[in-house]
Amino acid sequence: MSLASTMQQTAPAPTAPNPAPMTDVWPGPYDGVPQWDKVTPAMFPAAFERGMAEARAQFAKVRDNPEAPTFANTIEAQQKATNSLNRVFPVWGVYTSNLATPEVQKIATEWSPKLSAFSTELSLDRKMFARVKTLYDKRQTLGLNAQQLRLLERSYRDSVTSGALLNEAQKTEIKRINGELAKAYTEFSKRVLADEETAIFIDKEADLAGLPDSFKSSLADEAKARGQAGKWAVKNTRSSMQPFLMYASNRALREKIYNAYINRGDNGDANDTNAVIAGILKLRQERAVILGFKTHADYRMDETMAETPANAMKLMMSVWPAARARVLEEVADMQKLADAEAAAGRGPKIKVEGWDYRYYAEKVRKAKYDLDESEVKPYLELNNMVNAMFYAAGRLYDLNFKENSGAVPVFHPDVRTFEVTRQGQVVGVFYLDNFARAGKRSGAWATAYRGRSGLRGDKLVLASNNNNFTKGGAGAPTLISIDDASTLFHEFGHALHSLLGNVYYPGLGGTPRDFVEYPSQVNENWLLTPDVLNRFAKHYKTGEVIPAALVEKIEKAQTFNQGFDTVEYLSSAIVDMKLHDRTTPVTDPDAFERTALAELQMPREIVMRHRLPQFNHLFSSDAYSAGYYSYLWSETMDADTWAAFEESGNVWDKTTADKFRTVLLETGNETDRKVAYRAFRGRDPDVKALFKRRGFPSQ
Numbered sequence: 001m002s003l004a005s006t007m008q009q010t011a012p013a014p015t016a017p018n019p020a021p022m023t024d025v026w027p028g029p030y031d032g033v034p035q036w037d038k039v040t041p042a043m044f045p046a047a048f049e050r051g052m053a054e055a056r057a058q059f060a061k062v063r064d065n066p067e068a069p070t071f072a073n074t075i076e077a078q079q080k081a082t083n084s085l086n087r088v089f090p091v092w093g094v095y096t097s098n099l100a101t102p103e104v105q106k107i108a109t110e111w112s113p114k115l116s117a118f119s120t121e122l123s124l125d126r127k128m129f130a131r132v133k134t135l136y137d138k139r140q141t142l143g144l145n146a147q148q149l150r151l152l153e154r155s156y157r158d159s160v161t162s163g164a165l166l167n168e169a170q171k172t173e174i175k176r177i178n179g180e181l182a183k184a185y186t187e188f189s190k191r192v193l194a195d196e197e198t199a200i201f202i203d204k205e206a207d208l209a210g211l212p213d214s215f216k217s218s219l220a221d222e223a224k225a226r227g228q229a230g231k232w233a234v235k236n237t238r239s240s241m242q243p244f245l246m247y248a249s250n251r252a253l254r255e256k257i258y259n260a261y262i263n264r265g266d267n268g269d270a271n272d273t274n275a276v277i278a279g280i281l282k283l284r285q286e287r288a289v290i291l292g293f294k295t296h297a298d299y300r301m302d303e304t305m306a307e308t309p310a311n312a313m314k315l316m317m318s319v320w321p322a323a324r325a326r327v328l329e330e331v332a333d334m335q336k337l338a339d340a341e342a343a344a345g346r347g348p349k350i351k352v353e354g355w356d357y358r359y360y361a362e363k364v365r366k367a368k369y370d371l372d373e374s375e376v377k378p379y380l381e382l383n384n385m386v387n388a389m390f391y392a393a394g395r396l397y398d399l400n401f402k403e404n405s406g407a408v409p410v411f412h413p414d415v416r417t418f419e420v421t422r423q424g425q426v427v428g429v430f431y432l433d434n435f436a437r438a439g440k441r442s443g444a445w446a447t448a449y450r451g452r453s454g455l456r457g458d459k460l461v462l463a464s465n466n467n468n469f470t471k472g473g474a475g476a477p478t479l480i481s482i483d484d485a486s487t488l489f490h491e492f493g494h495a496l497h498s499l500l501g502n503v504y505y506p507g508l509g510g511t512p513r514d515f516v517e518y519p520s521q522v523n524e525n526w527l528l529t530p531d532v533l534n535r536f537a538k539h540y541k542t543g544e545v546i547p548a549a550l551v552e553k554i555e556k557a558q559t560f561n562q563g564f565d566t567v568e569y570l571s572s573a574i575v576d577m578k579l580h581d582r583t584t585p586v587t588d589p590d591a592f593e594r595t596a597l598a599e600l601q602m603p604r605e606i607v608m609r610h611r612l613p614q615f616n617h618l619f620s621s622d623a624y625s626a627g628y629y630s631y632l633w634s635e636t637m638d639a640d641t642w643a644a645f646e647e648s649g650n651v652w653d654k655t656t657a658d659k660f661r662t663v664l665l666e667t668g669n670e671t672d673r674k675v676a677y678r679a680f681r682g683r684d685p686d687v688k689a690l691f692k693r694r695g696f697p698s699q
Contacts, residue, residue: 019047022091023084028408030419030429031460034091034449036409041095041103044088048111051085052118058083059122062131069131071142075152079455079505090449090462094411097447098466100193100439108186116182120175123162132156147670151505154303154669161302163291170290177287181622184280189441189620191271192613195264196442199226199233200257208232210249212374217473236260237442239468243481245358246373251350258355265613266590273613274589280619281585297581297626304512305633305673309581312514312629316574318687319632320600322696323570326563327603334360337367357605361561369560371553373481379537379546382434382469382478385485388536389492390418392526396657397500397665398422401430412437414471420461420499428452428461428499434478434488436468441616444468444487446494446520454504463498465491477540482554486524493523500661503668513623514630515673519665521631521638528554529651559695566694568609571602573628576618580626589613637677639689644681 021039026032058081065073095104122128135142136156139149163174201223202208208216216232219240223233234240234257241261245254265273284296293299297309306312334352338360341347352360366372390401401418408417408429414437418430431449436442449462467487472478480488497519503509526532530551537546575596579586586592589612597608610617610628617624624630641660645651663680664673671679678684691698 016046017042019043022047022088023050033408036411044107047088051088054083055085063128069134074131075155079507098440105190112182112186113179116178120178124171129159129164132159151507173290177283181283184276185620188273188276191273192265194271196236199235201228202232207250207253210247214472214476214479215243218470221473239436239470246362254355262607277589277619278587285585295581300626305514309577313577316629323563323566327567330563331605333364337363352605354605354607365560369553369557371557377479378539380480380485381540382480384536384538385488388532389489393496395652397661431464434467434469435471442468444491446491448498451509452501453506461499463495465495485527489524489527490520493520497665500665501668502666503670508670509668511669513627514633517631517634518637521635522641525642562694567606572608572610576628636687636690637685639693640685643689
């Protein structure tokens, strides 16, 4: 045997990178911040291994304590425990959502089931549950305060709904199901992202007729980035699709881009998700039955404000008829306009289709309200709108945001950071990632890398917002639509919820799914107030403040197109509930979607905001499954809350804002959220406020 072959056989395996930048206590200012500049994807496997080992050791120390269970040595001890997984998971979440390269996707495919198995292993531990149950059974005699009692009861309930009361065979099944679901969620996300990374190229500038120059420039930049300089590329994401359909006069191209977008995950190719969805639905129903629930919807709604699928459906169906009726009115207006254009020789004779809705809606808006979206966008420059949301937060909650980009590491050069203070005291750091890019999932979302907890001594919150705005081309400023500006304020509402949260026990920091969207939806209301527009809606070229006449047009048009907006969303929420509130799992998602929409008499000119094959809310995790209704549930509270501000005579009323902050934003889930809402408003939310906002008849 040659020396070379001997060396080849005995060469050591490559050393895995040290995961310390992720697993070690974060260094730096603000009680430590993620070391994005030192992290690489290759570190994750070792980081997961180290984190799980630490967590198991901490868990065993509490579980195997020879002393009799007490609230302090069992519940509180678990709450107090921190390990490197508390630092690894926030970083992992950013990589899977914002930086999902093929390398990251490969790691996710391998590790998602392992991480699921680890989580399930701890949640089903027999000895730990015995300690919790001992305390739960005598909870009224332990002298606990209200928060401690709520935490104990929730800890017990969480264990039961995870399967702690099952026999060993059933627990084995739950572990198998959770592992298979983790794989399926990863696969679903990967396939949808692959379709969203595609683009439609346009060769002739004449085909871009109607598009604003700033948007055309961004399409040119996208084509150049894809190696097609001199062309224009429309990426298969909402941030590109929506403005194209709104402005492009080339109807054939609108149809092409519309169909590409609505058929993501539904093309019968390697990225088709229908079989993955069917597998997920089967597994979910199996798990629900084993855990003692009739359906997956019953399982997911066990601790929500709505409480039952029937209650959620009742709210949705109370809104659906008015929304659908409004769509028919909107379509009639558009068809009339299209017919008039054809009669005047300014366009072909058409029947309004899905790819025409946004285009003709803009024309109707112009005709009815003399309001053109392209007339508004020059006044909505992104940086100014960021300053606007900071201004509102300062005026309402005494929060101050001072940019400190460069002072802490970030995961991409586009990410801006801000030091957040309240009444002179630093309360956290805010990370803002605004732009679409390859490897970043579509949509908008908020996360927190660290929350506030009195028990753990965590005082400084690390909050982030993630949007998918299309960056202005060739160094031009980024101009956004009113919808985009609403999204900006919406996600910031989540960040405010995190930054103001002030719970003692971290286990009472999260809120029910149908409360989560409430603070963010409330925050949207201040965007179009005169104070905000007069200060921050300034023309990107001239600096001129948005004219009062234009603001008046915007206000008058507030209920415009609410049929479309409501039906687009609500159809998705209703189909989600119908999909999961059944004992026999759906095997053909496409057929089910068509049937469910037909039963609703879905207007043919509108498609669901998220069709099932691309519905990340439902199939990239459990998070919003049987829970997409929560936006409407939250908006009902939001509309009623905004009514409270209006009733004060001043939507900036500090007394109302302080009450909203102290009763609802700071308290996490320390009290039942229905009780907390009643404490704020003096009653349950009134759905009439929602109907009034959307311009629907309330009777």
